[in-house]
Amino acid sequence: MDISLFLAQAFGIYFVVMGLVMFRRNTISMIISSFAENRALKFFAGVFILILGIILVLVHNIWEGPAWQVVITVFAWLTFIKGIFYLLVPQNIYMGLVRALNKSNVFLVGGIVAVVIGVWLASIGFGY
Numbered sequence: 001m002d003i004s005l006f007l008a009q010a011f012g013i014y015f016v017v018m019g020l021v022m023f024r025r026n027t028i029s030m031i032i033s034s035f036a037e038n039r040a041l042k043f044f045a046g047v048f049i050l051i052l053g054i055i056l057v058l059v060h061n062i063w064e065g066p067a068w069q070v071v072i073t074v075f076a077w078l079t080f081i082k083g084i085f086y087l088l089v090p091q092n093i094y095m096g097l098v099r100a101l102n103k104s105n106v107f108l109v110g111g112i113v114a115v116v117i118g119v120w121l122a123s124i125g126f127g128y
Contacts (some may be wrong), residue, residue, distance in 0.1 A: 003059055005125050007072045012122025019114030025107040038096040042086050050083025068124050073119075 022028055035041060056076035064096045085096075122128075 004062065004069050004072060007056070007060055007066060007076075008121045010123030010125075011075055012071060012120070012125050013115045015118025016122060017118075019111045019116075019118055022107045022111030022114060025104045028107055029102050029104070032098060032102050036095055039091065042094075044088025046083050048083075049079060049086060053077075053080025053083045056080065068121060071121070089107045 035045075055078065056079050060069075060073055060076050062073050064070075
């Protein structure tokens with residue numbers, strides 16, 4: 001199977017599921033607040049996300065071709081950057097961003113966008 005189709009399937013399923021999870025706004029808000037305050041958990045998540053991002057960037061760094069392949073590359077790079085962000089951004093800056101974005105309307109809009117992107121990528125990946 002082509003790596004781009006595989007990643008379209010994986011990212012598609014991930015975005016649909018996480019988009020639906022974001023509709024549970026109160027639960028997600030509490031989880032994000034708890035995660036943000038736990039520096040050790042944030043560190044280990046950063047290490048894991050960084051490794052995943054490195055792997056994604058190394059296997060899928062396609063900047064030409066169909067838009068969906070470029071979108072997958074953008075998500076690969078964003079994963080890599082997120083890992084670096086968790087590891088290097090000072091706690092006070094990180095907490096400020098969490099406070100600014102940990103809002104009910106952000107989760108609603110983010111959930112809708114994630115589901116739409118997820119369905120689009122999954123439909124490409126699974127050939128619907």
